[in-house]
Amino acid sequence: MYTLVYDGTFEGLLTAVFEIYERKLFHVKLIKGEWRSTAMFEEVVPVVTDDERANRVLAGLRKKLSRAGIQRLYIAHMAEMENEENAIVGFIRYVFDSDQNIEEDYGNKYVMRLSEIIKMVRREKHRMEAFVRFQKLKDETFYSAVEPDFNVLPLLIRHFKSRYADQKWIIYDIKRGYGIYYDLHDTQYISLDFTDVKNAGNVITAFSEDEGIYQHLWKNYFTSVNIVARKNTKLHLRHIPKRYWRHLTEKI
Amino acid sequence: MIADRITEKLNILADAAKYDVSCASSGSKRKNENKGLGNASNGICHSYTEDGRCVSLLKILLTNHCIFDCAYCVSRKNNDIKRAAFTVQEVVDLTINFYRRNYIEGLFLSSGIFKDADYTMERLVRIAKKLRTEHNFNGYIHLKSIPGASDELMREAGMYADRLSVNLEMPTEAGLKLLAPDKNRQDMIDPMNFLKNEIILRTEEKKLFKKAPLFAPAGQSTQVIIGATPESDQQVLQSANYFYKNFNLKRVYYSGYVPVLADKRLPALNTTVPMVRENRLYQADWLMRFYGFNVNEIVNNEQPLLDLDIDPKLSWAIRNMQAFPIDINKADIQLILRVPGIGMLSAQKIVSARKFAKLSLDQLKKIGVAINRARYFIVCKSNEFERRDLTGQNIKQFILAESQSKYIRNTQSQLSLF
Numbered sequence: 001m002y003t004l005v006y007d008g009t010f011e012g013l014l015t016a017v018f019e020i021y022e023r024k025l026f027h028v029k030l031i032k033g034e035w036r037s038t039a040m041f042e043e044v045v046p047v048v049t050d051d052e053r054a055n056r057v058l059a060g061l062r063k064k065l066s067r068a069g070i071q072r073l074y075i076a077h078m079a080e081m082e083n084e085e086n087a088i089v090g091f092i093r094y095v096f097d098s099d100q101n102i103e104e105d106y107g108n109k110y111v112m113r114l115s116e117i118i119k120m121v122r123r124e125k126h127r128m129e130a131f132v133r134f135q136k137l138k139d140e141t142f143y144s145a146v147e148p149d150f151n152v153l154p155l156l157i158r159h160f161k162s163r164y165a166d167q168k169w170i171i172y173d174i175k176r177g178y179g180i181y182y183d184l185h186d187t188q189y190i191s192l193d194f195t196d197v198k199n200a201g202n203v204i205t206a207f208s209e210d211e212g213i214y215q216h217l218w219k220n221y222f223t224s225v226n227i228v229a230r231k232n233t234k235l236h237l238r239h240i241p242k243r244y245w246r247h248l249t250e251k252i
Numbered sequence: 253m254i255a256d257r258i259t260e261k262l263n264i265l266a267d268a269a270k271y272d273v274s275c276a277s278s279g280s281k282r283k284n285e286n287k288g289l290g291n292a293s294n295g296i297c298h299s300y301t302e303d304g305r306c307v308s309l310l311k312i313l314l315t316n317h318c319i320f321d322c323a324y325c326v327s328r329k330n331n332d333i334k335r336a337a338f339t340v341q342e343v344v345d346l347t348i349n350f351y352r353r354n355y356i357e358g359l360f361l362s363s364g365i366f367k368d369a370d371y372t373m374e375r376l377v378r379i380a381k382k383l384r385t386e387h388n389f390n391g392y393i394h395l396k397s398i399p400g401a402s403d404e405l406m407r408e409a410g411m412y413a414d415r416l417s418v419n420l421e422m423p424t425e426a427g428l429k430l431l432a433p434d435k436n437r438q439d440m441i442d443p444m445n446f447l448k449n450e451i452i453l454r455t456e457e458k459k460l461f462k463k464a465p466l467f468a469p470a471g472q473s474t475q476v477i478i479g480a481t482p483e484s485d486q487q488v489l490q491s492a493n494y495f496y497k498n499f500n501l502k503r504v505y506y507s508g509y510v511p512v513l514a515d516k517r518l519p520a521l522n523t524t525v526p527m528v529r530e531n532r533l534y535q536a537d538w539l540m541r542f543y544g545f546n547v548n549e550i551v552n553n554e555q556p557l558l559d560l561d562i563d564p565k566l567s568w569a570i571r572n573m574q575a576f577p578i579d580i581n582k583a584d585i586q587l588i589l590r591v592p593g594i595g596m597l598s599a600q601k602i603v604s605a606r607k608f609a610k611l612s613l614d615q616l617k618k619i620g621v622a623i624n625r626a627r628y629f630i631v632c633k634s635n636e637f638e639r640r641d642l643t644g645q646n647i648k649q650f651i652l653a654e655s656q657s658k659y660i661r662n663t664q665s666q667l668s669l670f
Contacts, residue, residue: 235304
């Protein structure tokens with residue numbers, strides 16, 4: 001059993017696959033991390049990300065998977081789920097070891113696992129499309145702080161850009177320390193410095209004048225539409241798990 | 253202060269609108285054009301109330317003043333409650349500002365009938381028009397068709413709204429006569445029929461001219477109240493089926509009656525909301541629309557009521573044991589969809605996966621099949637499939653014994669037909 005250590009990038013992962021085949025390392029485990037040179041672990045192999053090798057693997061995948069299949073693979077990796085590299089590498093190896101396109105072979109454990117990962121990522125993306133709560137700032141930018149379970153911000157750009165085309169907005173992932181900013185033309189990744197504000201979720205001092213009123217109206221609306229006679233806490237919690245509450249205007 | 257007054261209005265008019273259960277914001281294909289605000293496509297539930305229902309649209313009445321006196325409705329003329337009315341601008345401002353903060357997918361606007369049908373409808377249309385033309389708002393708009401409104405206004409409504417709906421209120425005409433003597437079922441059917449024909453016409457037009465404007469792209473829906481009158485599930489579902497077939501409705505909503513008013517024609521105030529029955533009706537509705545079931549297979553003269561303790565597909569299966577077992581690795585997808593415990597997505601995955609290799613019970617479980625129900629009705633690669641010659645009743649008992657139904661605690665019986 002060899003342990004491959006890669007840098008966490010998609011190119012790094014593809015390079016690792018290259019190494020596996022070239023060096024015929026069939027019993028491997030892939031982990032993300034920094035390579036520290038030490039003689040203690042002889043079976044640890046560092047993967048040095050190499051774009052050319054990564055591209056060769058990608059070209060091979062393109063021959064055997066549909067475009068959607070490639071995209072799913074990329075999304076699954078980008079989500080940065082803990083310890084799922086091996087499922088992804090397992091999937092890629094199954095692709096190369098088969099004569100036909102296997103992306104719908106749900107009887108296979110790697111194909112099924114990838115399908116589960118994609119399902120979780122899509123659900124989280126959909127939740128963010130629902131649970132983002134913009135707060136209007138003095139400069140007319142609409143700001144929202146989120147803490148998604150997985151790294152889904154890049155997947156949100158298309159939706160928010162086409163929906164809120166006429167307002168500036170920021171969606172900021174506090175957990176991962178970066179955000180997307182739309183300036184009425186394009187989006188870009190940004191990183192904010194919150195040293196003078198204690199909590200990145202709370203930017204009350206920068207609110208526009210009518211922000212408080214609309215938050216108040218929304219909270220009132222939320223309470224008014226509830227039917228007490230139908231109370232169903234279990235269902236409520238299944239739909240909005242508690243970890244999302246602190247960024248939901250109506251639940252604060 | 254103005255904000256206080258708006259808050260009060262919002263509280264009154266949202267509270268009065270909440271018994272309308274339609275919440276869909278999907279099925280439209282309105283795009284954001286010219287860098288305007290919003291789009292309407294796949295539907296998003298932005299929040300959920302403590303009763304577990306989704307909040308997708310700003311659902312309000314324009315006013316709760318009403319000239320009608322329908323027994324089941326909180327806004328009935330003779331009910332002594334606070335009344336309020338929004339101005340056109342107030343509704344527009346609320347919609348835009350809620351939408352910009354990503355609270356909602358759009359507006360669901362209904363109204364009590366003040367003065368007459370046309371007068372009311374005209375105001376609803378004016379709000380939709382203002383949002384679309386002055387604010388370049390492309391979010392979802394659901395308007396109520398006011399029974400008795402003129403064809404001209406209905407046509408205009410269709411130009412701006414994504415979805416239109418007329419509530420049938422009671423599943424049968426007799427039920428409506430009993431509880432809403434001022435209302436006439438034909439007045440509800442007329443606008444529905446007009447819109448159906450208009451939608452067909454506009455869809456044809458759209459095929460010829462790509463630039464032709466959208467007309468109610470998310471179609472029509474309706475709602476019936478369940479449990480206020482003694483109709484059986486058979487009557488409810490047959491009525492729903494009739495409207496699906498004849499009016500191309502996108503959805504029929506079933507709203508379990510919440511006792512809000514004391515009236516000798518209605519269930520008493522302490523009656524519980526028939527939530528289980530409502531859930532079973534929705535399941536049956538899904539079977540009719542997506543799973544290829546005929547309404548008579550689900551409810552019929554021998555079986556006029558849905559089982560409350562098991563879902564309608566399982567109920568059908570144990571009454572039709574001759575249709576099983578179904579071979580997962582060979583059967584047509586239409587047959588696989590009839591197996592209890594197998595949903596739409598699982599069925600599609602099964603059909604894809606079995607091209608590679610025959611599937612076993614374990615793999616089916618991984619794919620997402622509810623094995624505890626499905627295993628009595630299938631054969632697959634595993635040897636552990638059911639071999640005993642069980643009757644439908646045996647199976648029902650086994651399944652109930654090992655499942656912890658979310659409903660066991662509050663099982664309630666339906667009103668009997670006397």
